[in-house]
Amino acid sequence: MEKSPSKLDLITEFFADFTPRQLEQLAALDELYRDWNSKINVISRKDIDHLYENHVLHSLAIAAAFEFPSGAKVLDIGTGGGFPGIPLAIYFPEVEFLLADSINKKLTVVKEVAAAIGLTNVTTRHTRVEDIKDRKFDYVVSRAVAPLKDLWQWAKPVLNKRPSEGNFPASGLICLKGGDLGQEISESRLRPRVMEIYELFPLDYYREKYLLYVHR
Numbered sequence: 001m002e003k004s005p006s007k008l009d010l011i012t013e014f015f016a017d018f019t020p021r022q023l024e025q026l027a028a029l030d031e032l033y034r035d036w037n038s039k040i041n042v043i044s045r046k047d048i049d050h051l052y053e054n055h056v057l058h059s060l061a062i063a064a065a066f067e068f069p070s071g072a073k074v075l076d077i078g079t080g081g082g083f084p085g086i087p088l089a090i091y092f093p094e095v096e097f098l099l100a101d102s103i104n105k106k107l108t109v110v111k112e113v114a115a116a117i118g119l120t121n122v123t124t125r126h127t128r129v130e131d132i133k134d135r136k137f138d139y140v141v142s143r144a145v146a147p148l149k150d151l152w153q154w155a156k157p158v159l160n161k162r163p164s165e166g167n168f169p170a171s172g173l174i175c176l177k178g179g180d181l182g183q184e185i186s187e188s189r190l191r192p193r194v195m196e197i198y199e200l201f202p203l204d205y206y207r208e209k210y211l212l213y214v215h216r
């Protein structure tokens with residue numbers, strides 16, 4: 001019988017370009033999140049066994065769909081335990097990430113995980129995202145946090161106006177979402193580009209089945 005791929009193999013199946021250092025960082029996540037999650041709950045207990053599929057690979061859908069330029073600044077709204085911010089920061093070591101959440105203890109996990117794997121491109125901020133007024137970003141990312149209307153209201157004021165350039169998208173909001181997308185989009189009065197995660201990875205177990213992009 002064919003051996004089923006280990007969870008980390010599932011990621012390398014879709015991303016062939018990780019360096020040995022990035023693979024080490026990814027491999028370290030399993031134990032780090034298990035350990036921290038037993039002290040501060042950031043991932044549901046049953047989901048911790050599916051870290052790579054449900055959290056890491058899902059977060060990396062953003063990297064499968066978009067390339068961020070070196071030096072870009074990215075804000076992760078409502079990062080919780082670091083998703084999508086931590087996997088993206090591993091993937092894009094030349095990009096600066098601010099991971100924000102209104103619950104400080106979740107950020108303890110983010111800081112500890114980032115430090116343990118030597119991520120120097122991640123900072124955190126304990127704040128409600130609507131209170132961030134002192135910085136601008138090229139991209140805002142988010143997963144499972146709020147309706148599109150609210151995400152855009154928070155993201156728009158902190159986004160730079162950066163045009164698209166080569167493979168790099170124009171500045172904007174990129175979010176992973178599930179639920180009743182039709183109603184959410186019509187309430188937002190926006191016209192996001194919508195991609196199905198399934199088109200990026202043929203896996204059908206995501207609650208947040210869609211990736212939405214709204215450019216500034």
Ligand SMILES: C[S@@+](CC[C@H](N)C(=O)[O-])C[C@H]1O[C@@H](n2cnc3c(N)ncnc32)[C@H](O)[C@@H]1O
Pocket residue numbers: 077078079080081082083084100101102103106127128129130142143144145146
């Ligand atoms: C369902 S969790 C998702 C966490 C993470 N993005 C993930 O996908 O695993 C939603 C997170 O958003 C945070 N959050 C909700 N509203 C927020 C706001 N206005 N400002 C900052 N964080 C917020 C919550 O504290 C929580 O950690």
